[in-house]
Amino acid sequence: xxxxxxxxxxxxxxxxxxxxxxxxxxxxxxxxxxxxxxxxxxxxxxxxxxxxxxxxxxxxxxxxxxxxxxxxxxxxxxxxxxxxxxxxxxxxxxxxxxxxxxxxxxxxxxxxxxxxxxxxxxxxxxxxxxxxxxxxxxxxxxxxxxxxxxxxxxxxxxxxxxxxxxxxxxxxxxxxxxxxxxxxxxxxxxxxxxxxxxxxxxxxxxxxxxxxxxxxxxxxxxxxxxxxxxxxxxxxxxxxxxxxxxxxxxxxxxxxxxxxxxxxxxxxxxxxxxxxxxxxxxxxxx
Amino acid sequence: xxxxxxxxxxxxxxxxxxxxxxxxxxxxxxxxxxxxxxxxxxxxxxxxxxxxxxxxxxxxxxxxxxxxxxxxxxxxxxxxxxxxxxxxxxxxxxxxxxxxxxxxxxxxxxxxxxxxxxxxxxxxxxxxxxxxxxxxxxxxxxxxxxxxxxxxxxxxxxxxxxxxxxxxxxxxxxxxxxxxxxxxxxxxxxxxxxxxxxxxxxxxxxxxxxxxxxxxxxxxxxxxxxxxxxxxxxxxxxxxxxxxxxxxxxxxxxxxxxxxxxxxxxxxxxxxxxxxxxxxxxxxxxxxxxxxxxxxxxxxxxxxxxxxxxxxxxxxx
Numbered sequence: 001x002x003x004x005x006x007x008x009x010x011x012x013x014x015x016x017x018x019x020x021x022x023x024x025x026x027x028x029x030x031x032x033x034x035x036x037x038x039x040x041x042x043x044x045x046x047x048x049x050x051x052x053x054x055x056x057x058x059x060x061x062x063x064x065x066x067x068x069x070x071x072x073x074x075x076x077x078x079x080x081x082x083x084x085x086x087x088x089x090x091x092x093x094x095x096x097x098x099x100x101x102x103x104x105x106x107x108x109x110x111x112x113x114x115x116x117x118x119x120x121x122x123x124x125x126x127x128x129x130x131x132x133x134x135x136x137x138x139x140x141x142x143x144x145x146x147x148x149x150x151x152x153x154x155x156x157x158x159x160x161x162x163x164x165x166x167x168x169x170x171x172x173x174x175x176x177x178x179x180x181x182x183x184x185x186x187x188x189x190x191x192x193x194x195x196x197x198x199x200x201x202x203x204x205x206x207x208x209x210x211x212x213x214x215x216x217x218x219x220x221x222x223x224x225x226x227x228x229x230x231x232x233x234x235x236x237x238x239x240x241x242x243x244x245x246x247x248x249x250x251x252x253x254x255x256x257x258x259x260x261x262x263x264x265x266x267x268x269x270x271x272x273x274x275x276x277x278x279x280x281x282x283x284x285x286x
Numbered sequence: 287x288x289x290x291x292x293x294x295x296x297x298x299x300x301x302x303x304x305x306x307x308x309x310x311x312x313x314x315x316x317x318x319x320x321x322x323x324x325x326x327x328x329x330x331x332x333x334x335x336x337x338x339x340x341x342x343x344x345x346x347x348x349x350x351x352x353x354x355x356x357x358x359x360x361x362x363x364x365x366x367x368x369x370x371x372x373x374x375x376x377x378x379x380x381x382x383x384x385x386x387x388x389x390x391x392x393x394x395x396x397x398x399x400x401x402x403x404x405x406x407x408x409x410x411x412x413x414x415x416x417x418x419x420x421x422x423x424x425x426x427x428x429x430x431x432x433x434x435x436x437x438x439x440x441x442x443x444x445x446x447x448x449x450x451x452x453x454x455x456x457x458x459x460x461x462x463x464x465x466x467x468x469x470x471x472x473x474x475x476x477x478x479x480x481x482x483x484x485x486x487x488x489x490x491x492x493x494x495x496x497x498x499x500x501x502x503x504x505x506x507x508x509x510x511x512x513x514x515x516x517x518x519x520x521x522x523x524x525x526x527x528x529x530x531x532x533x534x535x536x537x538x539x540x541x542x543x544x545x546x547x548x549x550x551x552x553x554x555x556x557x558x559x560x561x562x563x564x565x566x567x568x569x570x571x572x573x574x575x576x577x578x579x580x581x582x583x584x585x586x587x588x589x590x591x592x593x594x595x596x597x598x599x600x601x602x603x
Binding site: 127131148211254 | 304305308312314316318321322323325326328330333336337339396400401403404405406409410412413415416417418420422424425426427429431434435440442445474477478505506507531538539543557560561565570573574577578580581585588589
């Protein structure tokens with residue numbers, strides 16, 4: 001195929017353009033990481049902007065991780081993320097699988113009832129009162145149960161299940177397998193890509209949980225990472241750098257930001273390849 | 287149960303019989319759904335019962351049902367509209383979400399097109415992966431990064447301005463820039479992720495169309511203009527509908543994180559106001575009334591734009 005000169009210029013423009021967007025997305029993140037690792041002396045010598053530090057110091061991390069507020073918040077976050085994501089996935093699957101079966105009576109009604117929650121909502125205060133009346137206020141379960149199944153994730157998972165070959169279920173049923181067993185031994189292994197994707201969505205939203213915490217949690221020792229981090233950032237901005245600080249608050253703040261981001265960034269590449277697949281499944285039906 | 291196994295009657299079985307038969311055959315599936323359905327009933331539908339406190343003089347001791355109705359039922363609604371902050375809050379919400387909508391609509395589309403046009407597939411894939419990353423960072427992290435970049439004292443941008451001889455600009459603590467900061471960080475947060483939908487749609491376009499266009503001598507740009515873009519019209523409308531439905535949201539989490547007293551008057555939105563007035567100052571009734579108005583308007587907007595889109599769709603195809 002012959003390519004005209006105009007076309008190749010156009011391609012180069014596109015290549016450069018997406019390169020710039022990519023840099024805009026990633027440079028601030030890299031900058032924060034290097035800032036947290038660079039010793040103050042080098043920072044001052046090189047005028048405050050260091051993308052790749054020559055020397056590395058972990059002292060800021062040591063201090064951040066020895067802060068009891070921070071370690072406590074990390075524990076809260078790990079618990080909420082692990083327990084929360086497990087509950088989310090189990091309940092979402094157990095809801096999506098029956099409703100993906102075209103022969104289930106009442107299916108349309110239930111699906112409509114769930115999808116309607118995307119359009120209507122009772123609002124903050126009535127929801128708060130229900131959370132309160134169900135005894136969840138100031139309990140870590142308040143970060144999990146009021147957002148147990150997201151409509152979007154439900155739709156994506158249901159669409160995926162609908163695409164699975166029904167013959168498989170049929171033959172398993174003839175062999176005498178119950179529905180729970182079919183879900184566990186046939187549907188689950190076939191749906192790993194979608195389960196990974198949705199599991200990641202849920203896990204990230206638990207790790208980043210903030211709104212639910214400021215709504216429903218009162219005790220300081222139950223506050224998740226993001227709330228603690230916000231307080232830290234605001235404090236660091238309030239008092240400017242003084243000369244006798246061994247580690248400037250700025251560096252500490254960035255170390256804390258990195259600690260809070262690291263788990264997301266570390267698991268991200270492993271699950272990233274499933275994204276397009278997962279979103280596509282949602283796009284077809286949604 | 288024994289009735290369900292009775293001789294096959296030719297006329298349709300009654301409702302109860304059908305129900306029992308379904309139950310007998312599908313009970314494990316219904317059993318499976320119980321936790322999920324219970325969740326929706328308790329945390330999504332039961333709160334609607336609490337909406338009545340928008341019309342009541344709510345006493346927490348007495349509970350929702352026992353509290354007395356207010357005489358003019360619109361008392362709390364009127365009180366909201368008479369309060370000095372109501373206009374500011376509504377205006378801020380609209381201006382912030384409209385700006386986010388206008389600014390955030392095209393860049394992901396252009397980005398997706400450019401990714402698709404790029405010849406170096408490996409490179410394009412790396413860029414794509416990198417551009418999704420901000421979506422997974424919480425608003426607090428984004429705020430941390432934004433402070434690093436835009437802080438008045440030590441932010442990178444202000445260091446640059448200073449070294450060029452200018453005076454530093456208080457991006458994060460001035461009413462003049464607060465809304466723009468929300469819009470910019472929102473774009474940064476979502477550009478890559480929003481492009482996925484477009485990329486998926488582009489991949490779904492029939493390649494035969496491009497081949498035909500190429501044989502007719504259309505260049506890359508014309509192919510985009512006459513084939514790719516018209517094919518994305520539908521998905522564009524779908525996204526628009528969801529965004530219009532969220533027009534009264536404005537992004538509570540982001541606003542709450544970026545909030546400080548110096549910028550409150552420009553970025554206080556409905557949801558953040560409901561939070562401070564309702565949960566903070568325990569003015570449950572007024573906050574519920576405001577939330578109710580917001581939900582009703584949002585629902586109408588979604589249904590309305592959806593109906594419009596359907597009309598437009600049928601006219602187009």
